[in-house]
Amino acid sequence: MKEILVLGAGYAGLKTVRALQKESGDFHITLVDRNPYHYEATELHEVAAGSQPKEKISFPIQEVVNSNRVTFIQDQVFSVNRIEQTVSLKTKGLLHYDYLVVALGFTSETSGIKGAMENALQMVDIETAEAIHQHIIQQMAAYRATKDERHLRLLICGAGFTGIELAGAFVDERKRYADLAGVSPRQIEIVCVEAATSILPMFDDDLRNYALNLIDSLGIRLMTGCMIKEIAPGQVLYATEQTGEELQAIEASTIVWTTGVSGSPVMAESGFDQRRGRVVIQHDLRDPDYDNVYIVGDVSAFMDPDSNRPYPTTAQIATQMGKHVATNLLHQLKGEALEPFVYHSQGTVASVGNTHALGLAFNKKVKGYPASVIKKAIMNKSLLDMGGLKELMAHGRFDLYH
Ligand SMILES: Cc1cc2nc3c(=O)[nH]c(=O)nc-3n(C[C@H](O)[C@H](O)[C@H](O)COP(=O)(O)OP(=O)(O)OC[C@H]3O[C@@H](n4cnc5c(N)ncnc54)[C@H](O)[C@@H]3O)c2cc1C
Numbered sequence: 044m045k046e047i048l049v050l051g052a053g054y055a056g057l058k059t060v061r062a063l064q065k066e067s068g069d070f071h072i073t074l075v076d077r078n079p080y081h082y083e084a085t086e087l088h089e090v091a092a093g094s095q096p097k098e099k100i101s102f103p104i105q106e107v108v109n110s111n112r113v114t115f116i117q118d119q120v121f122s123v124n125r126i127e128q129t130v131s132l133k134t135k136g137l138l139h140y141d142y143l144v145v146a147l148g149f150t151s152e153t154s155g156i157k158g159a160m161e162n163a164l165q166m167v168d169i170e171t172a173e174a175i176h177q178h179i180i181q182q183m184a185a186y187r188a189t190k191d192e193r194h195l196r197l198l199i200c201g202a203g204f205t206g207i208e209l210a211g212a213f214v215d216e217r218k219r220y221a222d223l224a225g226v227s228p229r230q231i232e233i234v235c236v237e238a239a240t241s242i243l244p245m246f247d248d249d250l251r252n253y254a255l256n257l258i259d260s261l262g263i264r265l266m267t268g269c270m271i272k273e274i275a276p277g278q279v280l281y282a283t284e285q286t287g288e289e290l291q292a293i294e295a296s297t298i299v300w301t302t303g304v305s306g307s308p309v310m311a312e313s314g315f316d317q318r319r320g321r322v323v324i325q326h327d328l329r330d331p332d333y334d335n336v337y338i339v340g341d342v343s344a345f346m347d348p349d350s351n352r353p354y355p356t357t358a359q360i361a362t363q364m365g366k367h368v369a370t371n372l373l374h375q376l377k378g379e380a381l382e383p384f385v386y387h388s389q390g391t392v393a394s395v396g397n398t399h400a401l402g403l404a405f406n407k408k409v410k411g412y413p414a415s416v417i418k419k420a421i422m423n424k425s426l427l428d429m430g431g432l433k434e435l436m437a438h439g440r441f442d443l444y445h
Contacts, residue, residue: 045070045376048130048140050120050309052076052104053084054358055340056146057429058365059372064112066369068376072113073138075130079103079117081429082169084148085358085422088205090172091299092212093179093219094397097169102434120147123313125333142335142375144368147307149341149356151300152319158274163200163300166209175299182296183223191296195224195231198279198295200271201302202237204245204393207254209301210235211395214261233263236279236293238270238302245355245391250401253410257395266293274298304356306342318344323353326383327371328364337371339364345384360386362428392418397442416443 047063047070049056060074082101089095104115119133123145130138151167153159164178165171179197186194197213197220199206213220213233221228235258242258242265243251258265269281272290279298280290306320315322315330321344322330328343330336340361344353354360363386371381392402392414400414409417419440427435 045141046139047072047142047144047372048138049074049144049146050123050130051146051148051307051340052078052081052115053146053148053340054361054425054429055148055365055368056144057081057104057107058362059144059146059339059368060108060113061429061431062366062369063372064109066373068373070376073116073140074104074108074113075116075118075120075132075138076104077117077119078169079105080169081107083358083422083425083429084168085425087166087168087172088209088212090169091166091175091209092216093176094212094215097173099438101169102430102438107430107434120309121312122309123315123336125313125330125336128335140335142337142372144337144339144372145310145330145342146340146361146365147309147342149304150307150320152303152305153300154303156271156273158276159200159271159300162274162276162278163298165300166205167304175297179220179297180223183220185296186224186226192230193277193294194296195220195226196295197231197233197297198293198299199233199235200274200279200298200300202235202239202242202265202267203301203303204243204391206235206237206301207242207258208394209299210258210263211261211399214263215396217262229262234266234293234295235263236266236269236271236281238268240268242267243393246402247408250403250408250410253401254393254395257399257401261395261399271302274300304341306356310342317342321353321356327381328368328384329371329381335375337368339368345386347386354386357391358425359389362425363387389421392421394418419443 080101086100121131151165182194217228217231273280310317310320322338323344341356347354367384390404394400400418401410423439
């Protein structure tokens with residue numbers, strides 16, 4: 044009996060297991076994750092804003108894996124030894140594998156910016172997202188006591204996809220924050236500080252202008268062309284083209300870091316040939332150095348043959364990779380040739396709060412309310428992939444008529 048070990052029950056890892064567990068064969072699957080639940084990382088901003096409880100975006104892993112085929116172990120992965128074919132866990136020691144799937148996902152990337160880790164809130168998992176919401180509640184209470192307006196400013200570092208989605212979720216909750224602080228909603232200031240001079244580079248001018256107008260109409264203050272140099276306690280220091288090296292400062296009691304992500308630190312600690320926690324993988328999704336190791340999702344870099352650059356790491360590509368790994372593992376177990384992975388992008392839709400969105404879906408531009416319905420349909424499809432009908436019915440987004 045061959046042992047298949049899957050590390051990480053995110054989009055890539057859980058999809059691998061769910062596809063494999065349906066197949067017969069002389070293999071057993073072990074799945075390891077540090078949490079007992081799977082969470083939809085694409086919805087973390089809603090937990091951070093407090094518009095959804097964590098239960099809405101997560102479900103127990105045990106509910107969706109077949110215990111006759113899969114052993115689930117809740118533990119922290121420390122490192123992988125590809126020569127010995129073992130994985131070291133924090134509490135349960137060593138696990139042996141014949142085939143390994145590494146799907147340990149993303150963590151925050153601070154690019155060496157001083158103070159970014161210590162003085163900004165990160166949003167990388169359920170705990171950190173919940174901590175952001177708790178922090179905001181505390182700041183609103185602090186304003187009541189001190190009347191210091193810095194408590195009312197929510198500052199997001201980065202106006203990328205994640206930063207914009209978080210800002211939109213903050214807008215949805217602005218009235219609640221204001222009530223907690225005893226002020227009017229317009230006194231809750233939502234700010235995005237961004238180094239680039241424009242936003243959302245993956246979209247054309249039409250969609251970008253739509254996004255800019257929407258952001259403006261929602262009262263989000265967008266500070267583009269501001270290169271963050273340091274995060275001091277309660278303060279973001281930045282340079283602009285006009286002011287050069289002379290740093291400017293903006294103060295806020297809530298500072299959230301969303302400027303980028305890298306792959307799991309386990310990759311570097313385990314000696315993978317990685318950059319920022321990502322390994323450039325082969326066309327069949329395997330480690331270039333070890334034929335029995337697959338690397339998928341945010342810990343991988345898969346080259347786009349058109350641009351000759353890696354595809355952006357997304358839940359969409361992670362899920363497709365998970366499915367493909369299952370196919371290739373079955374081939375490998377039978378001694379058959381492996382199939383190259385081909386990514387089929389279904390587009391990118393960014394939500395800006397619960398009722399606005401914009402982007403590209405199936406090669407068509409979508410904006411406003413229809414885009415928000417499409418975004419919810421995409422999320423529901425992903426939930427169906429990860430958890431099946433039961434989790435879709437329990438956690439799906441069916442508030443389509445708003
Ligand atoms: C706010 C936000 C919005 C996003 N929106 C979109 C979107 O609209 N569309 C899209 O396609 N993508 C989106 N993304 C990106 C997407 O979430 C990631 O690309 C995706 O989560 C990657 O999937 P993954 O399976 O590789 O890793 P993850 O989803 O990060 O899962 C990794 C799993 O590994 C576990 N794990 C990690 N380290 C360890 C360890 N050492 N030991 C044990 N277990 C461990 C974690 O608990 C987790 O379950 C968004 C991301 C964010 C943060």
